[in-house]
Amino acid sequence: MENSSKHRHTIGILVQNVPGVLARIVTLFAGRDFNIENITAAETHEPGLTRITLVTTGDDHILSQIVKQLNKLINVIKVFDFRDTEFVDREMALIKVRAEAPTRAEVLRIVDIFRAKVVDVSPHFYTLEVTGNESKIAAIIELLDQIGIVEIARTGKAALARSKKH
Amino acid sequence: MKMKGAQIFFECLKREGVEVIFGFPGGSVLDIYHEMPKHDIRHILVRHEQGAAHMADGYARATGRVGVCLVTSGPGATNTVTGIATANMDSIPIVVFTGQVPTAMIGDDAFQEVDIIGITRPCTKHSYLVKDVNELARVIKEAFYLARTGRPGPIVVDLPKDVIQAQTEFRYPKKVDLPGYHPTLEAHGGQIKRAYQLIKKSRHPVIYAGGGVIHGDASEELLQFAEMIRAPVTSTLMGLGCFPAEIRDKKGKRSPHPLWLGMLGMHGTYEANMAVSNADLLLAVGARFDDRVTGKISGFAPKAKYIHIDVDPTSIGKTVEVHIPIVGDCKNALQKLIQTAEAEPVEGLEEARAPWLEQIGLWREAHPLRYAFDPQIIKPQYVVEKIHELSGGDAIITTEVGQNQMWAAQFYRFTRPRTFLSSGGLGTMGYGLPAAIGAQTAFPDRLVVDIAGDGSIQMNIQELMTAVCNCLPVKVAILRNQFLGMVRQWQELFYEKNYCGTCLADSSPDFVRLAEAYGAVGLRATKPEEVEPVIREAFAIKRPVLMDFLVSPAEGVYPMVPAGKSISEMLLT
Numbered sequence: 107m108e109n110s111s112k113h114r115h116t117i118g119i120l121v122q123n124v125p126g127v128l129a130r131i132v133t134l135f136a137g138r139d140f141n142i143e144n145i146t147a148a149e150t151h152e153p154g155l156t157r158i159t160l161v162t163t164g165d166d167h168i169l170s171q172i173v174k175q176l177n178k179l180i181n182v183i184k185v186f187d188f189r190d191t192e193f194v195d196r197e198m199a200l201i202k203v204r205a206e207a208p209t210r211a212e213v214l215r216i217v218d219i220f221r222a223k224v225v226d227v228s229p230h231f232y233t234l235e236v237t238g239n240e241s242k243i244a245a246i247i248e249l250l251d252q253i254g255i256v257e258i259a260r261t262g263k264a265a266l267a268r269s270k271k272h
Numbered sequence: 273m274k275m276k277g278a279q280i281f282f283e284c285l286k287r288e289g290v291e292v293i294f295g296f297p298g299g300s301v302l303d304i305y306h307e308m309p310k311h312d313i314r315h316i317l318v319r320h321e322q323g324a325a326h327m328a329d330g331y332a333r334a335t336g337r338v339g340v341c342l343v344t345s346g347p348g349a350t351n352t353v354t355g356i357a358t359a360n361m362d363s364i365p366i367v368v369f370t371g372q373v374p375t376a377m378i379g380d381d382a383f384q385e386v387d388i389i390g391i392t393r394p395c396t397k398h399s400y401l402v403k404d405v406n407e408l409a410r411v412i413k414e415a416f417y418l419a420r421t422g423r424p425g426p427i428v429v430d431l432p433k434d435v436i437q438a439q440t441e442f443r444y445p446k447k448v449d450l451p452g453y454h455p456t457l458e459a460h461g462g463q464i465k466r467a468y469q470l471i472k473k474s475r476h477p478v479i480y481a482g483g484g485v486i487h488g489d490a491s492e493e494l495l496q497f498a499e500m501i502r503a504p505v506t507s508t509l510m511g512l513g514c515f516p517a518e519i520r521d522k523k524g525k526r527s528p529h530p531l532w533l534g535m536l537g538m539h540g541t542y543e544a545n546m547a548v549s550n551a552d553l554l555l556a557v558g559a560r561f562d563d564r565v566t567g568k569i570s571g572f573a574p575k576a577k578y579i580h581i582d583v584d585p586t587s588i589g590k591t592v593e594v595h596i597p598i599v600g601d602c603k604n605a606l607q608k609l610i611q612t613a614e615a616e617p618v619e620g621l622e623e624a625r626a627p628w629l630e631q632i633g634l635w636r637e638a639h640p641l642r643y644a645f646d647p648q649i650i651k652p653q654y655v656v657e658k659i660h661e662l663s664g665g666d667a668i669i670t671t672e673v674g675q676n677q678m679w680a681a682q683f684y685r686f687t688r689p690r691t692f693l694s695s696g697g698l699g700t701m702g703y704g705l706p707a708a709i710g711a712q713t714a715f716p717d718r719l720v721v722d723i724a725g726d727g728s729i730q731m732n733i734q735e736l737m738t739a740v741c742n743c744l745p746v747k748v749a750i751l752r753n754q755f756l757g758m759v760r761q762w763q764e765l766f767y768e769k770n771y772c773g774t775c776l777a778d779s780s781p782d783f784v785r786l787a788e789a790y791g792a793v794g795l796r797a798t799k800p801e802e803v804e805p806v807i808r809e810a811f812a813i814k815r816p817v818l819m820d821f822l823v824s825p826a827e828g829v830y831p832m833v834p835a836g837k838s839i840s841e842m843l844l845t
């Protein structure tokens with residue numbers, strides 16, 4: 107098939123929360139050489155249902171295959187293909203940054219600008235919590251990296267379509 | 273009343289109409305074997321669990337019903353993997369029950385523990401580990417339902433020992449509740465209309481039919497529609513039998529069906545590959561544009577608009593772009609096309625189609641399937657032709673993999689669905705004999721013949737014992753070319769005739785004596801004039817017979833499309 111250009115795509119997947127369901131999704135991606143950039147999964151408000159958000163890369167053709175193949179999995183109830191829908195997405199990152207006397211003020215200024223939070227403090231380090239879309243997280247990481255990031259843990263994306271459920 | 277899991281197992285199978293289980297026991301399924309004699313279900317004891325899976329598969333292909341096999345945990349389970357993958361690639365409905373260590377021991381590397389669900393996840397339609405006896409009936413119900421509906425496929429059900437020992441109230445669910453599983457069966461009316469408009473306009477249409485026509489029980493509709501629009505029909509290996517290669521007149525005389533092109537693809541007929549290459553419209557029905565069919569994608573039906581009917585949306589648009597996708601059951605879609613065509617027949621169809629069918633006739637005449645008969649040495653194609661002739665074209669044929677498989681596909685003229693059972697997608701050597709046994713179990717009175725190679729047959733030859741012990745009179749025809757012939761052919765053509773690892777001369781057992789050792793009948797033909805008498809004798813014996821045909825070692829399968837070439841670029845000799 108002809109190749110349109112590669113893009114990053116966010117996909118929402120509503121699944122039955124049964125043993126092995128995540129393994130099935132990951133096996134599908136590995137076996138068909140699809141890419142997973144990040145993935146999050148957690149229970150929803152409805153008992154027995156889990157919502158997964160996954161970011162992948164591929165051209166339109168690959169993305170269509172991914173959506174169809176996901177739909178084919180027996181435990182997948184619905185796939186939200188955000189290609190033609192507006193959606194909101196957020197990610198949370200915990201960032202442990204070096205915060206010695208000379209840099210502390212700078213770190214706090216960045217926290218303020220990004221509406222982040224300091225969630226843990228020790229003599230040499232601050233741990234920050236920041237939530238936002240991809241570009242916001244990327245921006246704060248870039249700034250903090252100049253001061254000295256020690257460790258990062260990111261949740262990966264969670265995404266929902268805007269306004270009505272689709 | 274409370275029942276043990278093992279008893280629930282049989283009650284469920286009975287309700288699913290299971291008449292036979294292909295199995296092999298071991299510690300973790302002993303409770304099921306202990307329970308078995310109390311139930312009216314036939315058990316075929318295999319000699320290797322791979323055989324059990326292929327038998328269930330052969331049974332399913334021959335009948336359209338779900339095939340069942342039962343094996344123990346660990347090695348019993350892993351031995352079925354090739355059989356499961358084979359069924360998965362060809363969309364065959366089987367349910368494989370595997371024993372498992374008790375739930376409390378799962379994950380401990382217990383004796384004969386293996387994560388069979390993990391191992392088979394990529395090659396099953398779905399699978400279940402049953403952790404609670406209260407789920408057993410529901411899971412079995414779902415397993416059978418999933419195996420046979422939508423695009424069929426294999427299901428694995430893993431049964432820990434404590435679960436089948438535990439007791440509970442037995443209730444068989446009336447319905448399945450699978451919120452994520454709703455195969456689209458009804459073809460979309462609008463798409464059907466659009467498709468028919470294209471068909472009406474086309475001058476050079478070709479119908480390209482696949483295994484989906486057989487799974488969907490749509491052969492009659494295919495024939496009817498093809499004749500209505502006078503479109504020639506080719507099929508994939510998996511589709512053979514979905515369209516009659518021959519028709520009989522009132523006196524029973526056989527002649528080729530004028531619209532049948534033969535198989536297409538790598539070893540397809542000249543006329544099928546040329547027709548597809550020159551078609552202006554390709555109607556794909558239950559086929560998936562597999563690479564062995566298409567050759568180089570850009571050279572496949574380059575002038576044609578594509579209509580693609582398939583029950584599995586993932587098959588549509590996977591390797592080629594399709595102009596009119598139709599998701600749905602083949603039977604339903606063809607019925608709707610027939611209705612549309614009845615309401616709106618093509619005017620002047622005879623004249624419009626004449627030049628196209630004439631052109632196809634010219635291709636057929638120019639390069640028909642052929643081989644050079646030799647009075648000195650048996651040609652393998654001749655054996656297949658004779659098997660066809662002497663079986664009246666009415667046998668169930670299974671194959672191994674390689675040249676034997678391709679010659680069977682080319683020279684046996686299939687007229688009915690479910691009479692050609694072959695591992696197409698996975699290409700599993702060792703498939704044919706157990707598949708034949710599975711088919712024979714379903715149809716004890718029919719003639720079932722495994723067309724085999726001397727390499728493949730040894731991969732599951734132990735199942736001859738199964739055939740003998742269960743009075744299943746399968747026939748095996750070994751085309752003994754003393755090579756792993758298909759691989760040898762590639763070496764001849766593409767690897768400088770460097771026959772490394774493919775010569776079997778003087779390194780096969782004496783197949784006649786081997787057959788006798790198993791308690792079967794062994795027959796041999798080494799000269800062309802012995803072929804017919806041997807086949808006649810074999811067909812007359814109501815026991816398993818192994819025929820050893822010493823055939824020409826150098827024969828190749830032609831036409832052949834070299835890998836990576838367009839299907840119009842065939843090697844003809």
Ligand SMILES: Cc1ncc(C[n+]2csc(CCOP(=O)(O)OP(=O)(O)O)c2C)c(N)n1
Pocket residue numbers: 672673674675676677699700701702724725726727728729751753755756757758759
């Ligand atoms: C299990 C398995 N191993 C290897 C192959 C690769 N392979 C394809 S055809 C073939 C040769 C088969 O030889 P034989 O059964 O003698 O049949 P022939 O081609 O000679 O008719 C081989 C080795 C395969 N298809 N399956």
